[in-house]
Each structure stands twice: as C-alpha cells, then as structure tokens.
Amino acid sequence: MDAFTTLDGLVAPLDRANVDTDQIIPKQYLKSIKRTGFGDYLFDAWRFLDQGTMGMTPNERQINREFSLNLPEYQGASILIARDNFGCGSSREHAVWALKEFGFRAVLAPSFADIFFGNCFKNGVLPITLPAEVIDDLFKRVATGLTLSIDLRAQTVTDGEHVHGFEIDPALKEKMLTGMDDIDLTLAEAELIRSFEAGHRQRQPWLFRD
Amino acid sequence: MSSKPKTLYDKVWEAHEVGRRSDGNSLLYIDLQLLHEVTSPQAFEGLQLAGRPLWRVDANLATPDHNVPTSVRALGFDGITDEVALEQVVTLDKNCKAFGVQQFEILDPRQGIVHVVGPEQGATMPGMTVVCGDSHTSTHGAFAALAQGIGTSEVEHVMATQCLVQNKAKNFAVNVTGALSEGVTAKDLVLAIIGRLGTAGATGHTIEYRGEAIRQLSMEGRMTLCNMSIEAGARAGLVAVDDTTINYIHGRPFAPKGELWNQAEDYWRTLVSDEGAVFDASITIDASTIAPQVSWGTSPEMVAGIDDVVPDPKDMNDGVQAESTELALTYMDLQPGQKITDIAVSRIFIGSCTNARIEDLRAAAAQIRGGKVAANVSEALVVPGSGLVKAQAEAEGLAQQFIDAGFQWRSAGCSMCLGMNPDQLGEGEHCASTSNRNFEGRQGYGGRTHLVSPAMAAAAAINGHFVDIRNAQHQQGGAG
Numbered sequence: 001m002d003a004f005t006t007l008d009g010l011v012a013p014l015d016r017a018n019v020d021t022d023q024i025i026p027k028q029y030l031k032s033i034k035r036t037g038f039g040d041y042l043f044d045a046w047r048f049l050d051q052g053t054m055g056m057t058p059n060e061r062q063i064n065r066e067f068s069l070n071l072p073e074y075q076g077a078s079i080l081i082a083r084d085n086f087g088c089g090s091s092r093e094h095a096v097w098a099l100k101e102f103g104f105r106a107v108l109a110p111s112f113a114d115i116f117f118g119n120c121f122k123n124g125v126l127p128i129t130l131p132a133e134v135i136d137d138l139f140k141r142v143a144t145g146l147t148l149s150i151d152l153r154a155q156t157v158t159d160g161e162h163v164h165g166f167e168i169d170p171a172l173k174e175k176m177l178t179g180m181d182d183i184d185l186t187l188a189e190a191e192l193i194r195s196f197e198a199g200h201r202q203r204q205p206w207l208f209r210d
Numbered sequence: 211m212s213s214k215p216k217t218l219y220d221k222v223w224e225a226h227e228v229g230r231r232s233d234g235n236s237l238l239y240i241d242l243q244l245l246h247e248v249t250s251p252q253a254f255e256g257l258q259l260a261g262r263p264l265w266r267v268d269a270n271l272a273t274p275d276h277n278v279p280t281s282v283r284a285l286g287f288d289g290i291t292d293e294v295a296l297e298q299v300v301t302l303d304k305n306c307k308a309f310g311v312q313q314f315e316i317l318d319p320r321q322g323i324v325h326v327v328g329p330e331q332g333a334t335m336p337g338m339t340v341v342c343g344d345s346h347t348s349t350h351g352a353f354a355a356l357a358q359g360i361g362t363s364e365v366e367h368v369m370a371t372q373c374l375v376q377n378k379a380k381n382f383a384v385n386v387t388g389a390l391s392e393g394v395t396a397k398d399l400v401l402a403i404i405g406r407l408g409t410a411g412a413t414g415h416t417i418e419y420r421g422e423a424i425r426q427l428s429m430e431g432r433m434t435l436c437n438m439s440i441e442a443g444a445r446a447g448l449v450a451v452d453d454t455t456i457n458y459i460h461g462r463p464f465a466p467k468g469e470l471w472n473q474a475e476d477y478w479r480t481l482v483s484d485e486g487a488v489f490d491a492s493i494t495i496d497a498s499t500i501a502p503q504v505s506w507g508t509s510p511e512m513v514a515g516i517d518d519v520v521p522d523p524k525d526m527n528d529g530v531q532a533e534s535t536e537l538a539l540t541y542m543d544l545q546p547g548q549k550i551t552d553i554a555v556s557r558i559f560i561g562s563c564t565n566a567r568i569e570d571l572r573a574a575a576a577q578i579r580g581g582k583v584a585a586n587v588s589e590a591l592v593v594p595g596s597g598l599v600k601a602q603a604e605a606e607g608l609a610q611q612f613i614d615a616g617f618q619w620r621s622a623g624c625s626m627c628l629g630m631n632p633d634q635l636g637e638g639e640h641c642a643s644t645s646n647r648n649f650e651g652r653q654g655y656g657g658r659t660h661l662v663s664p665a666m667a668a669a670a671a672i673n674g675h676f677v678d679i680r681n682a683q684h685q686q687g688g689a690g
Contacts, residue, residue: 016534016537017530017531017533017534018409018410018509018534020429020509020649022628022649022650022651022652023649023650023651025657026651027628027629027630027652028630030248030276030597030630031252031277031292031294031295031297031298032294032298032302033247033252033255033297033298034252035252035362045650045651045655050655051637052654054294058349068423070652083409083530084410084530085413085443086407087438088409088410088443089345089647089649090345090628090647091249091344091345091359091360091361092248092249092344092345092361093249093252093343093362093363094528095362096361099303110453111410111413113410113413114413114414114443115345115359115360115361115440115445117359117362118360119363121359122361122363122364123363129443139661169233169235169377170234171231171232171233171235171236171375174233182363182375183262183366183367183368183370185262185375186237186367186370186371186373187370187371189228189229189237192228192229192237192369193228193237193239193265193372193373196228196229196239197239197266197372200226200239203225204337204474204477205470205473206335206465206466206470206471206473206474207241207335207338208268209268209464210266210267210268
C-alpha cells in the first residue's frame with residue numbers, strides 16, 4: 001500500500017450530505033475483476049450528462065459543466081471536502097479505488113460511514129474528520145483556489161495561518177505512515193491465531209466442517 | 211470474580227477475540243466468510259499474487275448472485291450476454307475450484323442471494339462471526355451472529371488470516387415495545403427505525419433489536435430487520451436467541467446433528483444480553499404506532515407512513531437537511547405536500563436480500579386477491595431469493611398466482627435491487643421496490659425507487675399507485 005505522510009494540495013468541494021458509494025462509483029462499473037480502471041467513472045452520474053458504460057472514456061462523454069469537479073478552478077485537486085456521512089451505503093472498495101485513481105488522496109468531512117472509512121486506510125487515502133464549522137468555513141472559501149497542507153504525523157491540516165488538529169486511531173495512523181501490509185502484520189501473529197483456533201474448535205466444534 | 215452484565219454483542223465479540231494489540235485494535239476470529247462474484251475476484255487475485263493459501267477452506271461458502279440473469283437461468287453461463295459480467299461469474303467459479311471453496315454454482319438449485327442462502331442452509335449459526343464483501347451481511351445478525359460487511363482488502367485479509375483487525379464498536383439498543391398492527395411488517399418497522407435514527411444514526415455502533423415486537427417476529431422478519439441495520443449506519447445488527455431461532459435452524463443441512471446439536475443449543479441459549487447490561491445509546495419505539503412505510507426520497511431515512519404526505523423542505527430548520535430534501539424531491543419528481551397514496555408507479559420489484567424469502571412472497575401474493583397488475587405498470591418482477599425459495603413458492607401455488615395476475619416470475623439473484631444484471635429501471639420510472647436502497651440511480655440510471663414491504667409492493671402493482679393495505683376498500687377501485 002502507498003504510505004501517506006504529508007500532502008499539499010488543491011481542494012475541491014462536493015457540497016452534499018450522505019454521499020453514498022453508489023454515487024461515488026455506480027454499479028455498472030463493479031463488473032471489473034481488477035482494482036484499477038475506476039477513476040474515469042468517479043461520480044459518474046454527476047460528472048456526466050449521459051449514461052455511462054464500462055469502457056467509455058471521458059472524451060466521448062457529455063460533460064456536466066456545472067458539477068463542481070468539472071469546474072476549471074478545481075482541476076488537479078487532491079483533497080476533497082464533503083459533508084456528513086460521506087461514503088454511506090454499499091461496502092464496495094471500488095469507491096476508494098475510484099477516488100484515488102481520479103487523484104484524491106484525502107477526504108475531509110464532518111463524519112464518514114464506517115465501511116468506507118476503513119476501506120480508505122487500505123488504499124492510502126486519508127479520511128479526516130473535522131468539526132462541521134471548520135468544514136463549513138472551507139466550503140465558503142474553496143472557490144478562491146484554496147490549498148491545504150496535511151501532516152499526518154503531526155495530525156494537522158494547515159490552512160494559511162490556521163492550523164486544525166484532527167484525531168486519528170493510532171494504529172491506522174501508523175499503518176498509513178509506513179504503508180505496511182495488513183496481512184503480513186497479522187500473519188506475524190499466526191501462532192496466536194492457531195492457538196485460539198484450537199481452543200475455539202474445542203468450545204464450538206460445530207463451527208468446523210473439516 | 212465479579213461478572214459485569216454483558217450485552218449480546220459483548221459476548222460474541224469476546225468469544226472471538228484472538229488478542230488485543232498494544233494499539234488498542236483487536237484480532238477478531240471469523241467463523242464464516244460468504245463470497246460472491248463482485249467483491250471477491252481482486253481478493254483471490256491478491257492471494258494468488260502473494261502465494262498465500264486460504265487459511266481455512268471450510269470457513270468459506272460462495273454463490274454468484276449480483277450479476278446473474280434472472281430470466282434465462284437454464285442456460286447457465288451462456289445466459290449471461292454481458293461479457294464483462296460473464297467474466298466475473300466465471301472467475302468466481304474458477305477461484306472456488308482452484309481454492310477448493312464450496313460453491314452453489316449458477317445452475318445449482320441452492321444458488322441464490324448469499325444472505326438468503328446462508329441462513330437457508332443453516333450455514334449461519336448463533337454466536338458466529340460472519341463476514342462478506344457486501345454491506346447487507348448484517349442480515350445474519352438475526353441469528354445472534356456478529357455479521358458485518360467488509361471491503362475487498364478485508365475479504366483478502368480474512369481469506370489469508372481468518373481474522374479481521376477491528377476496534378470494538380459501541381452498543382446501541384433499539385427497543386421496540388408493543389405489537390405491529392395488521393399489515394405492518396418487519397420492513398415497515400426497520401424503515402420507521404431508520405427514519406427515526408437517520409442514515410448515520412448508529413454509525414460506530416452494533417445495534418441490538420430488543421423488546422416484545424422483536425420476539426414476535428419470525429426469523430425471516432428478523433433477517434429483514436437486521437438486513438437494513440447498515441442503512442442506519444450500523445455495520446451489524448443483532449437479535450437474541452430464543453425458541454424461534456433454535457427451531458429455525460434445527461434440521462437444516464449445515465446445522466449440527468445429534469449430541470453436537472444439544473451441545474450447540476445449550477451454548478446458543480446463552481446468547482442474550484444479561485439483565486442490567488449497559489448500552490451506550492438507545493431508543494424506544496412503540497410498534498403499534500407504525501403505519502406501512504414508503505420512502506419518498508433518495509436516502510433510506512426519507513420515509514413516510516402511507517397515510518402521510520411528502521414533506522416540505524420549507525418546514526425544515528436544518529439547512530443541510532432542507533437542501534438534501536429539495537435535491538431528493540427534484541430527483542424523484544415529487545411535490546411537497548403530495549399524498550403518498552397519490553404516487554403512481556410503473557415498475558414493481560419484489561425481491562432482494564431484504565425481502566425475497568418465502569414469507570415475503572406469501573405476503574405479496576395475498577394482496578393479489580384475483581386482481582391484475584394495473585395497466586400503468588409496465589413490468590412487475592418477482593425474484594425469489596434462492597432456487598429453493600423459488601421451488602417452494604411454485605409448490606405452494608404462489609408462482610402461479612403471480613403469473614396469473616401479470617407478474618413476471620424469475621430465477622434467484624440480486625436482480626433489480628442494484629441492477630447489475632439486465633433488470634433495471636428506465637429513466638424517470640417510479641418503482642415500488644422491496645429492496646433496501648433508494649439512492650439515485652441505484653436500480654437503473656435516472657430510476658426512482660420507493661422502498662416498501664412485499665405486501666405494499668404487490669398492492670401497488672394491482673392499483674398502479676401506493677395504497678394503504680390496512681384499508682381493504684382500496685381493492686374495489688381496481689387499477690386506479
């Protein structure tokens with residue numbers, strides 16, 4: 001996984017609450033058996049005016065010129081600001097794959113849905129929870145070409161002279177900073193798992209079919 | 211030793227906690243992983259690339275469900291005309307064979323929606339930890355199993371280690387007192403709960419549904435209830451074990467037999483929250499106050515009783531909520547103050563992991579009463595949750611009742627719940643749907659979903675618009 005330490009980037013806004021993963025990446029693109037190829041279809045039904053299908057490229061689509069991510073001032077943004085409960089709905093990790101491939105490495109919102117939040121950390125995309133009034137203020141100023149500096153180690157988002165601290169689970173922070181592989185980390189505890197499993201089999205033998 | 215009263219969630223969690231790391235996260239042992247074609251291929255590929263085996267082959271069970279066509283099942287793979295979808299279903303088949311995972315393949319009568327198949331086979335048992343790369347895994351919580359939807363990286367992690375790395379969630383009690391009225395089902399109950407909690411109301415929590423009304427629900431009703439826990443933000447929902455649970459599991463193919471059954475039953479009966487157990491949050495709802503529910507917006511929290519009207523954003527104090535409502539009403543093409551019973555529908559979908567079990571089909575068929583699908587309804591689909599549900603409905607004569615009334619009788623799969631297969635809404639069409647999500651475009655590009663119970667969907671099919679099924683008079687109007 002890609003590590004995440006610091007990020008200086010342009011901010012783009014998505015001013016809607018409860019953005020669900022069906023919006024982030026619609027179902028017709030979930031048929032792929034790969035982890036890549038989703039960026040072109042991020043927020044597909046909002047970015048484009050026509051109905052997209054797998055394999056279409058953005059230059060053969062009808063662009064929705066009014067949608068925030070299509071506005072010239074937000075091109076090249078790597079930080080997305082969003083509203084409450086971002087990423088609700090389906091567990092599809094494709095949503096994070098699409099955001100990352102499009103260019104977003106951090107999402108700032110007052111709250112996130114649980115499964116999406118966890119999926120971000122598997123892919124080096126940093127979800128940052130900030131108070132609603134801070135997010136509100138960022139929305140008000142975003143059109144001026146707002147850039148932010150994120151420092152994960154220091155747990156800060158710096159906005160000009162303002163520095164906003166944020167909370168993060170220490171384990172998730174460490175994982176992001178190092179880009180460690182989760183499975184390697186857990187397999188280092190394989191003996192512990194095996195010993196638990198042996199006891200579990202004794203306590204609840206009906207759970208084992210072999 | 212003092213024994214602090216524990217919640218059901220505490221008990222199942224503790225029985226699976228392999229260890230706690232210094233950073234506060236736990237390793238949680240997983241008893242069952244359900245697999246389907248959409249979220250597993252990248253995980254299998256990851257295992258293969260790293261040269262890792264499955265930790266425990268017998269803890270996995272697979273079936274294709276999201277992509278399978280529901281109209282031409284007898285052709286098997288050849289019935290899938292979308293090449294990309296075909297590759298995904300074939301990949302699941304190849305992976306299951308390569309790794310030795312048991313699969314109910316596309317032509318197996320036991321194939322169906324994973325969350326229907328697991329319980330039906332008795333593969334879901336009380337006190338288990340269950341995961342699947344699908345957010346509606348919460349369904350299995352009806353059995354007092356800690357069942358959670360996970361992303362594909364976590365699917366691969368469970369394949370390789372039989373564990374999840376997780377922080378324990380908080381405990382949320384949803385107490386439902388009293389009894390549901392005639393014509394009001396588990397679906398209406400859960401929609402009302404989501405309406406009350408909001409779509410993020412239980413984020414970070416595991417819900418336990420408690421109280422008299424929950425005890426009265428059948429296992430299928432409890433599955434419907436737990437299924438939509440994720441729509442209130444909770445990764446998992448639970449119902450404590452009682453006779454209803456035990457009786458449902460007894461005799462199913464994967465259930466323990468003989469002495470092992472007795473041993474299992476003794477343990478399962480301990481899977482209830484202790485008297486005095488403390489919950490971090492709770493709400494209490496009086497079941498008798500709940501009317502049949504219909505969603506009017508683009509989030510499952512946007513629901514109203516059938517006797518109510520579409521809300522007016524002008525009445526809302528919260529600016530973000532008012533704006534969301536306005537966006538939703540524009541997308542849905544509904545007017546503030548419009549009566550819910552005045553919403554016409556042109557498509558009907560009876561199916562999904564929420565409502566495609568035999569009791570759902572019985573409740574839907576009971577609304578037909580010799581009527582026909584209304585002239586303004588262009589298509590009414592009935593998609594059973596599994597091949598076995600389908601066979602049972604045919605044996606009971608339900609299938610014929612649907613067909614005679616003008617419904618299409620299909621084969622099992624996720625179908626138009628998310629429209630990954632050819633079953634999709636057209637732009638602007640209003641659909642009475644027994645599924646779980648009314649997000650923009652969920653059932654088809656530009657489609658407008660109204661979430662309802664199976665009985666409400668069937669009654670809407672016959673009348674061409676929503677009707678209050680508690681009021682028998684609506685049937686005399688015929689196709690209105």
